[in-house]
Amino acid sequence: MTKVAIITGISSGMGHAAALYFQKQGFEVYGGARRVEKLQDLKEAGIHTQKLDVTDKLSLINLVDKAVAEQGQIDVLVNNAGYGEFGPLEEIPMENVQKQFDVNLFGVDRITKLVLPVMRRQGYGRIVNISSIGGDIYSPLGGWYYATKAGLNMWSDSLDLEVKQFGIRSVIVQPGGTKSEWSKVAFDNVRKNLAENSPYGPMIDRVDELMSKISTNATSEDLAKVFYKAATDIKPKRRYFNSITDHAAVAFARTMPRAYKALVSRVIK
Template sequence: MTKVAIITGISSGMGKASAKYFKEKGFEVYGGARRVERLQDLQELGIHTQKLDVTDKISVRALVDRTVKEQGRIDVLVNNAGYGEFGPIEEVPVQKAKQQFDVNVFAASHLTQLVLPVMRRQKSGRIVNISSIGANVYSPLGGWYYATKASLNMWSDVLDSEVRRFGIRSVIVQPGMTKSEWSKIALENARQNLADNSPYSDMVDKLDSLFGKLKTSASSEDLAKVFYRAATDVKPKRRYFNSIVDHGMVMIAKAMPHTYRSILNQLMK
């Protein structure tokens, strides 16, 4: 029996690489993104694509209904769509903070609510929520982004405790820095969110330097394989990491918060 996956945010980065990898592994893959012009190559691979705004209920419902109509089942949902609304907490408009939660948390919740009845009927399913090591580690200017990822972690754990009895699992993947557009967009947002003559303007350059110091060899293709393990492991873990470095940073931040703060202060100098 061919398994079916829905993956959000497949126009670039980890989402795009995951759509390709799941297809290579034999899944029927459905997904979308707002930038449909970036989906042509996925369509040519046989991936079922469409325009998708995860904050639009009609758009999301159309994706789920199409998947069920054409395949009759949904085995995996990968809640990958997300972005970083960086900027000083004092200066980021509340509306932008709400939008950050809408995309990174509430959109995942809405999609999950739509697929759970299908998975319960099947008595099986996997919800893979793409969080970040930023759910535990942090830097200046990322407060709202990190808050969404910490929320997603807790939300996923509670969901898992509720749906395990139906044969469904909810798990978290926590990527670290990867070769993608994410950090560039986050820094652009940080600069856009600075007020005129902001006392925080120097922090953006320091954060840019910090991101540069955190060089990584992790590619979107590497993370696609982690997504796949999280989606298919017979005995899934609560958390998935791409590397021991990512896992180690989280462990230090959780177990030794003062040590983490000292390291961060040194890196931001």
């Protein structure tokens, strides 16, 4: 029997790669994004695409209803849509903060609530929530983004305890840096959120210079395989990482918080 996956945020990066990878593994894939012009190649590949905004409940209902009407089931939901509202905490406008939570956390809750009744009737299902190592580590300028991902981690763990009785599991994938446009968009937001004559200008320049020197070998295709493993493992793990380095960074920040903070402070100087 063909399995069915819904994936949000498939216009680029990890979501785009995941849609293609799940389909190649035999899944019927349903998904969408706000930028529909970037979905054409997925549509041509046989993926069911549509305009999707996780802050718009109606568009989420349309996606879920279409998948159920055409396939009669939903095996996997991959909550991938998200972005980084970076900038100094003192200067990010509250409306931008609210949007960050609306997309990265509340949007996850909206679509999951639509999928859970279907999975309960089936007696099985997997919710894969794409968080970040930023749910456990932190640095200057990303405070609100990290807060959404830390919240997502706790939300997922609580959900898992509630729905395991129905044969449904909720797990977290924590990517680190990847070769995608995500970082550029996040740092563009830093500049947009910067007040005129901001006292944080020098810090932003230092962080920008540091980020430009950090390289990563991880690709969106690498993460797509991690998404798939999280979605299909018979005995799912609580957390999934792409690399030992990502896992080690989280372990370091959680078990040695003072040392981690001292290291970050030293690096940005």
